[in-house]
């Protein structure tokens with residue numbers, strides 16, 4: 001079956017790529033993604049200055065998923081800007097760049113640098129990092145998010161996207177969609193980031209599993225699939241002129257199929273990629289293709305967003 005798709009008119013040979021943060025902080029990791037069967041690749045969220053991030057242990061697999069409080073470790077935006085300058089855009093797969101400034105001023109400076117470089121890469125601005133102590137995430141402050149978009153959207157000029165946290169209230173879906181609708185070049189929403197500030201505790205040692213923030217960290221993996229599907233579908237229904245990239249709980253072709261049925265135009269993988277490595281993408285392509293053939297679908301658009309209700 002044909003797993004190709006496009007985001008803001010940019011073609012992807014297949015719907016799959018990494019979730020920002022996983023297998024993408026350093027060039028050798030990005031190279032492994034480039035050589036894998038992924039349909040695209042995205043860099044680790046960048047801050048203006050390089051960051052060590054939080055003390056380890058800061059990521060762990062747990063039953064039905066993972067917990068992480070990485071704390072935005074990254075090489076600084078210039079590292080990723082240089083990577084974007086050197087990137088061979090004749091590749092079949094496009095490059096996405098994630099930016100996660102610690103302030104609007106930092107996001108402005110980073111966006112201006114990327115716009116000045118005038119490169120074909122696509123920006124995904126992260127409004128939802130849950131793990132920087134003392135920095136509440138933008139995605140849960142609707143007014144701050146609107147203000148940020150009012151500043152950033154005109155600067156970016158071309159199509160771009162934002163990475164959103166999960167929402168759990170219909171009124172919040174309505175409010176966030178209302179803000180996003182105001183920005184024409186906001187072309188896609190990536191839903192969802194980790195379910196923020198969960199707590200994993202070891203029964204034997206009676207101790208939190210990860211070190212940062214008293215053990216509080218973002219939850220990912222299978223346990224967040226149904227929250228992710230709801231967010232993908234909620235924004236798919238509310239924003240017909242925009243696209244949604246689905247992420248959360250995809251461990252096989254089956255969950256990818258469900259994300260696309262919910263409305264996703266592409267599918268990112270976080271926890272499962274961290275655990276399985278880039279060979280995962282060959283498996284997912286085969287599994288999704290087999291599912292589509294079994295159901296009589298030839299392309300993504302044959303079933304995207306067509307989840308039925310009772």
Ligand SMILES: O=C(O)c1[nH]c(=O)[nH]c(=O)c1I
Nearest residue numbers: 069070071072129131194218
């Ligand atoms: O702790 C992190 O680095 C992190 N971890 C996440 O689960 N989501 C994010 O957006 C980020 I920036």
